[in-house]
Amino acid sequence: MSRIEIIQGDITESTVDAIVNAANCSLLGGGGVDGAIHRAAGPELLAECRTLHGCETGRAKITKGYRLPAKFVIHTPGPVWHGGNTGEEALLASCYRSCLELASENGCRTVDFPSISTGVYHFPLEKASKIAIGTIADYLNTHPEIERVRMVCFDVRTERFYRDALAELG
Numbered sequence: 203m204s205r206i207e208i209i210q211g212d213i214t215e216s217t218v219d220a221i222v223n224a225a226n227c228s229l230l231g232g233g234g235v236d237g238a239i240h241r242a243a244g245p246e247l248l249a250e251c252r253t254l255h256g257c258e259t260g261r262a263k264i265t266k267g268y269r270l271p272a273k274f275v276i277h278t279p280g281p282v283w284h285g286g287n288t289g290e291e292a293l294l295a296s297c298y299r300s301c302l303e304l305a306s307e308n309g310c311r312t313v314d315f316p317s318i319s320t321g322v323y324h325f326p327l328e329k330a331s332k333i334a335i336g337t338i339a340d341y342l343n344t345h346p347e348i349e350r351v352r353m354v355c356f357d358v359r360t361e362r363f364y365r366d367a368l369a370e371l372g
């Protein structure tokens with residue numbers, strides 16, 4: 203059975219070891235899924251984020267989940283899409299890999315991701331879904347400690363692209 207699953211839903215409701223936040227480099231909150239996570243986690247999350255002094259695009263940092271059902275939040279700033287010639291694809295893959303590495307280091311067995319960079323940052327959804335699924339599958343191949351990774355898609359269109367990308371893996 204595949205350890206990668208695609209669901210539609212709101213990631214702030216995920217009861218898992220870690221959810222991923224599609225953040226920005228300040229790590230001080232924003233709109234989209236970032237705003238929703240900060241609202242649901244409460245002000246203690248922002249207080250911990252202030253101690254982290256930001257994060258580079260493609261890297262990740264971990265905090266507690268506070269009022270969220272998830273134990274941890276892994277914050278990763280995805281790349282802004284500038285047309286594809288500024289390393290966007292490698293940076294997006296690096297986001298997924300960095301988050302999974304932090305999950306492993308912190309004993310997380312279940313991890314939920316949102317669709318990083320495909321909202322305000324305008325990364326094309328088809329490309330992003332293939333990079334996400336490919337990078338997650340590669341990581342899971344060599345890391346049995348992670349039991350399940352889900353893509354939590356906020357809307358049906360996003361869900362369809364991730365389902366197709368997963369189906370292509372075979």
Ligand code: AR6
Pocket residue numbers: 211212213214224225226231232233234235236237238280316317318319320321322323324354355356357360
């Ligand atoms: N659960 C799951 N997915 C969600 C939720 C939710 N509650 N809310 C939105 N999404 P975006 P980005 C989806 O724009 O493109 C922020 O201001 C959304 O429909 O949140 O990486 C940050 O601070 C889309 O499919 O993230 C940054 O400045 C996906 O999450 C910037 O936006 C990502 O959309 C990051 O932009």
